[in-house]
Amino acid sequence: MPQMNMDNRQARRMMDRMGINMDQIDGVEEVIIRTADKDLVIKGANVQELKMKGGAARIFQVTGEDVEERMREKPKYTRDDVILVAQQANVSEAKAEQALKDNDGDLATAILKLST
Numbered sequence: 001m002p003q004m005n006m007d008n009r010q011a012r013r014m015m016d017r018m019g020i021n022m023d024q025i026d027g028v029e030e031v032i033i034r035t036a037d038k039d040l041v042i043k044g045a046n047v048q049e050l051k052m053k054g055g056a057a058r059i060f061q062v063t064g065e066d067v068e069e070r071m072r073e074k075p076k077y078t079r080d081d082v083i084l085v086a087q088q089a090n091v092s093e094a095k096a097e098q099a100l101k102d103n104d105g106d107l108a109t110a111i112l113k114l115s116t
Contacts, residue, residue, distance in 0.1 A: 019053025031062050034072075041068040076105025089114035 015022060025047040033040040044065035051058055077100045086096035088111045099110035 021051045023049050023051075025049055031064065036072075037074075038072055039070045041070060042066070043068065076100075077107070081105070081107055085110050085114070 012022075028045045028047045029043075031042040031045040031047065033042070042062060042064035046063045048061045049058060050061065077097075081100060082093050082097045085091075085100060085107060086093045089096065089099070091099075091114050095114065096110065099114050100107070103109040103113065
């Protein structure tokens with residue numbers, strides 16, 4: 001299969017014909033990719049956005065100088081714990097969740113503090 005060499009201008013023309021627009025996003029300092037257990041922090045990030053014709057799809061291309069992995073702290077309570085505390089203390093789920101945060105995930109203490 002012959003290799004296709006394209007300069008930047010040819011690539012841009014082909015993308016225009018296909019309805020793809022590529023723009024540089026200026027001023028980006030870092031990009032954070034958050035997973036369930038860690039954050040990938042890309043410092044000195046360079047980001048391009050590709051938009052498809054019709055606006056249905058947006059693709060981001062990210063390059064960077066340095067990538068730092070940070071493990072995420074898992075909450076000490078579950079969604080079921082929040083619901084239980086809310087029901088037992090007769091408060092909203094938002095208040096129940098805050099009480100769990102304030103009490104390091106201790107269900108009994110959270111319920112007691114909300115009930116008084």
